[in-house]
Amino acid sequence: MTTNAVILGAGGQFGMAWEIAYLRGLFDQGVDLRTAHEFVGTSAGAQVGTVIASDADWETIWDEQLQYEREESNPLTDEDLEIIFSKFESLASDSRTVEEWVAGMSDMAMHPRVDLPETERLNMIRNSLGNAVSGWTKGLKIVVTEVETNQRRVLDKSSDVSLVKAIAASGAFQGAYPTIQIDGKHYYDGGSYSMENPDVSEADKVIVLAADLPVKTPFALSDVIDKMKERGQKVHLVKPDKTVMDILARYDYNTMNGAMRKEVAQAARKQGQQDASAIAEFWN
Numbered sequence: 001m002t003t004n005a006v007i008l009g010a011g012g013q014f015g016m017a018w019e020i021a022y023l024r025g026l027f028d029q030g031v032d033l034r035t036a037h038e039f040v041g042t043s044a045g046a047q048v049g050t051v052i053a054s055d056a057d058w059e060t061i062w063d064e065q066l067q068y069e070r071e072e073s074n075p076l077t078d079e080d081l082e083i084i085f086s087k088f089e090s091l092a093s094d095s096r097t098v099e100e101w102v103a104g105m106s107d108m109a110m111h112p113r114v115d116l117p118e119t120e121r122l123n124m125i126r127n128s129l130g131n132a133v134s135g136w137t138k139g140l141k142i143v144v145t146e147v148e149t150n151q152r153r154v155l156d157k158s159s160d161v162s163l164v165k166a167i168a169a170s171g172a173f174q175g176a177y178p179t180i181q182i183d184g185k186h187y188y189d190g191g192s193y194s195m196e197n198p199d200v201s202e203a204d205k206v207i208v209l210a211a212d213l214p215v216k217t218p219f220a221l222s223d224v225i226d227k228m229k230e231r232g233q234k235v236h237l238v239k240p241d242k243t244v245m246d247i248l249a250r251y252d253y254n255t256m257n258g259a260m261r262k263e264v265a266q267a268a269r270k271q272g273q274q275d276a277s278a279i280a281e282f283w284n
Helices: 012-028 044-052 058-067 078-094 098-109 118-129 163-170 221-230 242-250 258-283
Strands: 004-008 038-042 140-146 151-155 180-182 185-189 205-209 234-238
Touching: 004 044, 012 044, 012 058, 012 205, 012 258, 038 044, 038 163, 044 058, 044 118, 044 140, 044 163, 058 258, 078 098, 098 140, 098 185, 118 163, 118 180, 140 163, 151 163, 163 180, 163 185, 205 221, 205 258, 221 234, 234 258, 242 258
Parallel strands: 004 038, 004 205, 038 140, 205 234
Antiparallel strands: 140 151, 140 185, 180 185
């Protein structure tokens, strides 16, 4: 039997809106990627994967994730983001090895700019999941990074970790939000390795949704995909089209700004509708 997987990468509010709406656009044209055997989520993609892998119908997902007016405040200022991304650039240029690079990310994770109690962060995740999610589903994998070892970890239904904690850990943007503690260890954004981590999956066919943000990581997506193809996997990469990226530009590339969510969703849904034939040809 041929197995398949959907990879959902990082990207903040922007990435979440684009990924969900793109998948909805495909569904509009009869291409249902929610039938995948596996969903791998990193950071924002962890929440998307959780919602997409649930039993919720599309109308519920659309209303709760993209239309609902949440009273959310973004604790990260433009100055905060500028400082964080400046540190990312320094790590990318100054690190002599991958190990040193990831260790630098772990150090950033332990010095967040936002002072947010873990209980409050977990409540934020619960609220953002809406009513669609009841718990872990088979095939859902969430990528995190462990501070103590600087190693990438994959959490799933068998990990004995609450789903909300797993999502919060994967979305604990290094340098921004505090780490999440699990069994005495500190965990943060799986994007410290790769923004997408598609190699976590061993499925025969893999579709990667990558927000295409200008952030360097120790393992470049192109290199990871090349290695996957070498081991016999078929990989189809999808990135936001120009219309979607132009919206992000109008918001000064602040991916954390939820105000863009509806606008991005509308454009992404159209992109999904337009791509449906190509995706169907690969998937089926």
